[in-house]
Amino acid sequence: MNYDNEHLKDMLSAEYVLGTLRGRARRRFLRLVETRPEWQAAIDWWRHRLNLLADMVPAIAPRKEVWQHIEIRLYGQRLRSALNWWRGLALAASSFVVVLAVFMVIQAQQPASITSPAPTNVAVLTDTDAKAGWMLSLTRRSDGKAEMHAAALPSLQAFPDKSFELWVLPPDKSAPVSLGILPQQGKASMPIPPTLLAALDKGGLAVSLEPQGGSPTGAPTGPVLYQGKLAQI
Amino acid sequence: MATSPPSSPELSLLLARTSQGDRQAFSKLYEATSAKLFGLAIRILSRRDLAEEALQDAFVSVWHHAGSFNEDKASAMTWMTTIVRNRCLDMLRAMPHEHGLGEDQDFDQWASEDLSPIEQAISGQEAHVLLNCMKALAPLQRQAIAMSYFHGLAHEQLAQQLIQPLGTIKTWIRRGLQSLKNCIAKA
Numbered sequence: 001m002n003y004d005n006e007h008l009k010d011m012l013s014a015e016y017v018l019g020t021l022r023g024r025a026r027r028r029f030l031r032l033v034e035t036r037p038e039w040q041a042a043i044d045w046w047r048h049r050l051n052l053l054a055d056m057v058p059a060i061a062p063r064k065e066v067w068q069h070i071e072i073r074l075y076g077q078r079l080r081s082a083l084n085w086w087r088g089l090a091l092a093a094s095s096f097v098v099v100l101a102v103f104m105v106i107q108a109q110q111p112a113s114i115t116s117p118a119p120t121n122v123a124v125l126t127d128t129d130a131k132a133g134w135m136l137s138l139t140r141r142s143d144g145k146a147e148m149h150a151a152a153l154p155s156l157q158a159f160p161d162k163s164f165e166l167w168v169l170p171p172d173k174s175a176p177v178s179l180g181i182l183p184q185q186g187k188a189s190m191p192i193p194p195t196l197l198a199a200l201d202k203g204g205l206a207v208s209l210e211p212q213g214g215s216p217t218g219a220p221t222g223p224v225l226y227q228g229k230l231a232q233i
Numbered sequence: 234m235a236t237s238p239p240s241s242p243e244l245s246l247l248l249a250r251t252s253q254g255d256r257q258a259f260s261k262l263y264e265a266t267s268a269k270l271f272g273l274a275i276r277i278l279s280r281r282d283l284a285e286e287a288l289q290d291a292f293v294s295v296w297h298h299a300g301s302f303n304e305d306k307a308s309a310m311t312w313m314t315t316i317v318r319n320r321c322l323d324m325l326r327a328m329p330h331e332h333g334l335g336e337d338q339d340f341d342q343w344a345s346e347d348l349s350p351i352e353q354a355i356s357g358q359e360a361h362v363l364l365n366c367m368k369a370l371a372p373l374q375r376q377a378i379a380m381s382y383f384h385g386l387a388h389e390q391l392a393q394q395l396i397q398p399l400g401t402i403k404t405w406i407r408r409g410l411q412s413l414k415n416c417i418a419k420a
Contacts, residue, residue, distance in 0.1 A: 007411075014410040018378065019322070019385045044306050049417060051314040053382045055360035056351045057276045059268035066271075066285050067263060070292045075256065209254070223256065 013042035017050050073128060076206065076224030117141060118233075119149070121200070125166075125207055125228035131155050133164075133207065133226045134182055138192065138200065146192040150182050158184040165210045166190075167220060171202040181214050182207060204229050244309035245302075252299035259296055266310065267292075269356065270317045277321035277383055287324055291317040310357075322385035343379040344372040366416035374409040377402060 012029050015021040021029055033039045119137035126132050133156045140146045150166070164184065167176035177199065180190035192200065207226035208215070215221050244265065250258035267288065274284035274291075294316055302312050342350055348368060355361055367375045377391050384390075388406070392399045 010414055011407055011410060014414070015406065018381050018406070018410070020381050020388055020391075020406055022387050047307060047315060048311050049363060049413070050382060051311045051318070052357070052360040052363045053379065054273040054314045054318065055269065055310075055355050055357055056364060057269075057272045057383075058354040059356070060272045060275055061268045062271040062285060062288055066288055067260075067267070069289050070263070070296075073289065073293050074296050223254070 009036075009039050009042050010046075013039065014046045014050070017043060017046040074223065076128065076227055121230040121232050123205055123228040123230045125205060125226040127226050133157075136166075136205070136228070136230070138230060140197070144194050146194065146197055147189050148179060148192050149187065149189045151187045152183050152185045156184065159209060160184070161212055162222075163210045163212050163214050164207050164225070165214045165220070167206045167208065168196060168199050169204040169206055170199040176206065176220060178215065178218065179205075200230055241304075241308045241310065244313075245304045248295075248299050248302045248309050248312075251296060252302070259299075262295070263292060266313055269310075270313060272354075273314065273317055274321050277318065277385075278325060283324060284321070287317065287321045291320045294320070318382075325385060340376055340380050340383075343367075343376040346372070362417060362420045363413070366413050366420065369416060370409050370412060371405075373397075374405045377405050378409050378413075381406065 012021060012025075012032075016026065016029055033043065117139055119139045121138040123136045124132050125134045125136065132153050134153060135151045137149045138146060139149065148166075164182040166179040166182050168179055169176050177196060179192065179196070180188075182188065205228045206220070206224045208220035208224050209222035210220070211222075244262065247258045247262040247265070251262055270291065271284060271288050274287045275281060278284045278287060291313070295313060298316075302309065307315075342348075348364060352361070352364060355364065367378070370378070373395060377395060380386050380391060380394065386394065388399060388402050391397075391406075392402045395402065397405075
């Protein structure tokens with residue numbers, strides 16, 4: 001009986017890893033594994049051995065574009081060319097997000113709107129899965145000064161020991177310029193030098209993950225996790 | 234690509250650093266493993282474009298899940314191979330049926346008496362042990378196991394492909410795996 005169990009455990013694990021265990025037999029096996037750690041060990045044993053078959057096929061170097069695509073999918077794109085990427089996305093994106101953003105900004109700012117000017121531009125910063133991280137609104141004052149208000153959205157995935165730094169990507173593809181650190185929850189605002197307003201109008205926005213306090217070099221050092229662009233209200 | 238394979242501790246370390254968001258480590262990991270894994274993806278999918286897509290998906294997944302890698306349970310290469318193979322088999326299953334087995338798939342090489350072409354591709358010692366143990370199987374038996382591994386074929390599909398009764402296929406696979414187990418344990 002013991003031998004039988006041992007044998008059964010081995011054979012089911014092997015066929016599970018190989019892929020020939022299907023349907024009800026497979027489901028029953030997975031239930032058995034849950035309560036038997038030694039069965040999991042048998043799966044690990046076979047997984048290690050059978051996957052050695054993969055070492056028996058000739059290695060073929062993938063084109064370098066494959067790696068580039070992986071980087072783009074993971075880090076956004078290298079900031080230098082991020083703008084083009086964003087433009088492509090912006091064209092494809094539905095205007096719904098912007099309309100919603102405008103609505104939300106106006107709602108959120110109503111109590112203050114009596115004393116401060118209304119925002120002129122808004123943006124939603126999203127990651128590659130189109131999940132929103134922040135809503136931004138730009139307010140220009142009559143004295144030429146401008147301020148960016150950022151509100152972290154509930155869907156934002158926080159990184160407690162890191163900082164999210166906001167950059168503007170000038171349309172002339174010159175180096176990104178830091179606008180400041182974004183809040184991981186709640187709201188924050190940052191003054192915008194008038195010299196950057198033109199870049200903000202036409203350029204893109206990117207958020208990189210940086211050491212706490214922001215990039216030590218003045219240029220983005222971590223992955224670009226969110227992107228966006230200001231739209232006029 | 235006849236470079237010696239990176240050692241397992243080296244890959245484990247790269248995975249550990251990848252799990253902390255280290256892009257350089259991830260890039261090194263890709264450099265060290267992508268050719269072998271791409272070879273696997275092409276073998277399974279038999280189309281370069283699909284293999285590229287599968288490899289990208291797999292590495293994106295490696296980046297996101299590197300933290301769940303546990304070197305006590307699997308070597309880094311086993312872990313990554315599993316991710317690539319699963320992704321490829323998923324894509325294969327999602328394809329129209331007629332694609333199934335590409336005609337250019339040379340599974341016959343597994344049924345050949347001369348396994349030296351397969352042997353030449355091997356980069357690690359452990360795979361040599363497995364191949365030697367496979368040599369002891371009947372040719373059609375090791376072909377059935379290889380087809381199942383590289384194409385995720387179920388017993389029924391194997392029976393069709395190899396023109397054998399279903400019961401025969403089931404017995405072949407089971408006995409084949411049992412022989413492999415005994416042979417590897419002795420090695």
